[in-house]
Amino acid sequence: MIGQAENFSINAIRPAMHIDSKQSAAFLAVAEAGSFEQAAVALHLTPSAVSLRVRALETQLGQALLVRGRPCRATRSGRQLMQHLQRARAMERELLADMAGDGNGEQRAFSAFSLAVNADSLATWLLPSLVPALQRERIALELLADDQEHTHALLEAGLVHACIASQAQAMRGCVAEPLGAMRYRLVCSPGFASEWFPRGISRASARQAPVVVFNRKDALQAQVLREAFGLQASSCPCHFVPASEPLLAAVRCGLGYGMVPELQIQGAVERGELVDLLPSAAIDVALYWHSWRQQPPRLERLARSAMQAARRVLQPVPGTVP
CATH class of the missing domain: 3.40.190.10 (Periplasmic binding protein-like II)
Known part of the structure; x- marks a missing residue:
């Protein structure tokens, strides 16, 4: 009986899978740059070393993560992993920025985020609503403008941290909250x-x-x-x-x-x-704020500021509570 109990406990405890940091860094560099050569330059490695790391990660996960081409692009599984890695990187940067300003009398360092937005929001209500939050939260913001029907694709591709889009349905791992209708x-x-x-x-x-x-x-x-x-x-x-x-x-x-x-x-x-x-x-045209379900606190507070301002100036989205 003792031997059976020991065998059960040994079999039940298995090492949890983890993602190798060097392999994931190589994959993310290729996915963002679009080529193994550019990723190699960024990582100070040879293209073959980058390729070996990505291949090892694909083997471990049992999934193809990249479609090799010119440019390289992430597969569906690759996009999910890329979004996870980008979220982790953003939250780590924010943590380090906050810690750098704690206890030494210095202001917090800036955190950088990117937002895909429709051009008409950018030309009207968006910037005035974001300025106070950007200054308060010390956020450096990169804005990418596109049609409201297509900004969602930039978030799905992992090119931005959040987007304003006309799609009401959030993609997997994200949330979509109504802003109002233009x-x-x-x-x-x-x-x-x-x-x-x-x-x-x-x-x-x-x-x-x-x-x-x-x-x-x-x-x-x-x-x-x-x-x-x-x-x-x-x-x-x-x-x-x-x-x-x-x-x-x-x-x-x-x-x-x-x-x-x-x-x-x-x-x-x-x-x-x-x-x-x-x-x-x-x-x-109904507009929604799309973002990762888990996001850095500063980005979440920025989103809340945008939502409050949008609901003051835009038409209510049918079926939502103003």
Whole structure:
């Protein structure tokens, strides 16, 4: 009986799997740089040494972590591991920054985070809402701007710590919290309306008049044209202006008509500076803050500041409590 008990305890206690730090550092360097050569330079190793470490990690985990190519890219399992390693690195950096300022009378060191954000939020409500928190928390922020339908991909790829996106569903390991909805209106200058829409916008006139679009990912104008007139976006002449404020400037100066955030025009329609071509075509785009489920405390507090500010200026997201 004693021997059986001893055998049971020995068999039950097995060494837990752990990730080798050198192997994980090699994998993360390749995943972020996109090549073994650039990772080797960053790690002061040879490309073959980096490759051996990544291969050993893949063997241990029983998963392919990288698709070898130009550039190299992480597999689905690789993205999960990359996000874990990036979270761990961010939290370690924040801990060290906090400890560096403790007990010696010095201020905390800055922590660096990256945020993917839609250009219209960046041009309107976001920065004023973040400045107090960035200064208070001593955060150095890198902003990556893209369409709200595509910022989510930057978080999924491990290129940012958080993102503002239109997707309500959080990916695995992350949370998504509603910020509010940005309302867009189809507007043009009075002169443009007189020239192209003297009797109001119609299917025929909308097809002839030039429209101003953010970029080829921007689907707002296409949605309005399809729902109101059954038109495809490709049937209309388009100007592409890939920045929020220049796009509004292009509409104001009569280059074309387009969907712009209501926050950006602040009474311009009521003052007669712009014409709302289809008041019934206003679109509310719901925005969500996506971040890792486990994140550094400073980033979490920054997110709370952004959420509080957004809910003061944006439209409520349907189905949520303001």
